[in-house]
Every structure is written in C-alpha cells, then in structure tokens.
Amino acid sequence: QQKVQQSPESLIVPEGGMASLNCTSSDRNVDYFWWYRQHSGKSPKMLMSIFSNGEKEEGRFTVHLNKASLHTSLHIRDSQPSDSALYLCAASTNTGKLTFGDGTVLTVKP
C-alpha cells in the first residue's frame, strides 16, 4: 500500500525552464517532508526538507507544503542539465522512519 504518491513519473524540461514536482502522503500522522535527489548510479542525497506550512527557498529550489492536504511540491527554476536525476519525496512522523515515494525522473534537455 503506497503511502507517498509522486507525480509526474517523468518530466522533460528545456534548459533554463521550470520543473514542478508533486508529492502527497495518505498517512495523516506524518509531520515532516523531505526531498532527496539521486543521480544515475549514485545514492540519494537530501535536497530540501520542510516541516511547516508555507514555502521555503534555497537558491533555484523552492518547496511548498500544505499540511492540511499533506501535499508538497518542489519547483526548480532555471533548470540545468546537471539537475537531471530521480527526485524522491519522503514523509515521516516523529519516529524518524521515512516512507519514500517512487520518484519523478527529471530530464533537462540542453
């Protein structure tokens, strides 16, 4: 039973464009959301985390969280070919255990 749903499964954007990725949890007990990025052949690495309603920006990356709907989104502006990767969303309660979605494969075309 999948508790974290990500969309779209894959996404192609032109270099310099905006990429928008979505994630929703079906577990009403979650309090924390994470975005991890995994380049091909590498292991996942945390990109951003968000725990409160609203928006958080770090450079070209912005995450939004709506705790009422348990929905988070990741937006990448001015996308670069080096941003091409698998983006994994994860949700957790205060136990520390993460539940990961299946991910969105982002391809940035030069």
Place this chain on the structure above:
Amino acid sequence: DAGVTQTPRHEVAEKGQTIILKCEPVSGHNDLFWYRQTKIQGLELLSYFRSKSLMEDGGAFKDRFKAEMLNSSFSTLKIQPTEPKDSAVYLCASSLARVGEQYFGPGTRLTVL
C-alpha cells in the same frame, strides 16, 4: 569526516547462498537504516536501529533478512538463503537525530543467479 561506508560494492551470489553486507554509519550518528532499491519497488525500508536497538525489522522481509548492529559504528545485513528476486541495490543510511537528514552510503549491488 567520513560518510557512510558500505562493503562490498558489488556481490554476486548463487541462489541459496548466504551473503553478509556491511555498513559503517557516520561517526556519532544514532540512527541506522537499511533499504533495498529496485526499479519496480523503489526504495523499501528493511530495518531501522536507534542507538543499536532494533526499532523496525521490515515486516515482509523478516523471514530471510536479518540486520544486526554489533556496535554503534558497525552493522551487518544477512540474507539467508538468497533468491534471484533479492537482486537489487542495498543502501545503508544514518542520521544524527530522530527527525534529521539521512545520509546514504554508496550501496551494494547484489546479483543473485
């Protein structure tokens, strides 16, 4: 500072064999996680330790998978007996705090023939 280390990086086993994967977490981290990653199933949690105590043993993976934390700086994952469907990348991760960033190791790619 050294990150999470995993050995071996690659393992090839015959069906029915016993294999042991090893992990050293980031020094000082209290939480350690074992995951399995495949294209079809994605990233699945196998085991979770906090301060060397087993917090979760992965439900469906209990029968042939056994993770242990021998001390705060070393963990093993034993698969016995291996089956071809166990072919996957096995990732170890550690975290400093209960709600904290998880740092992943490079993974062990297991192929079971």
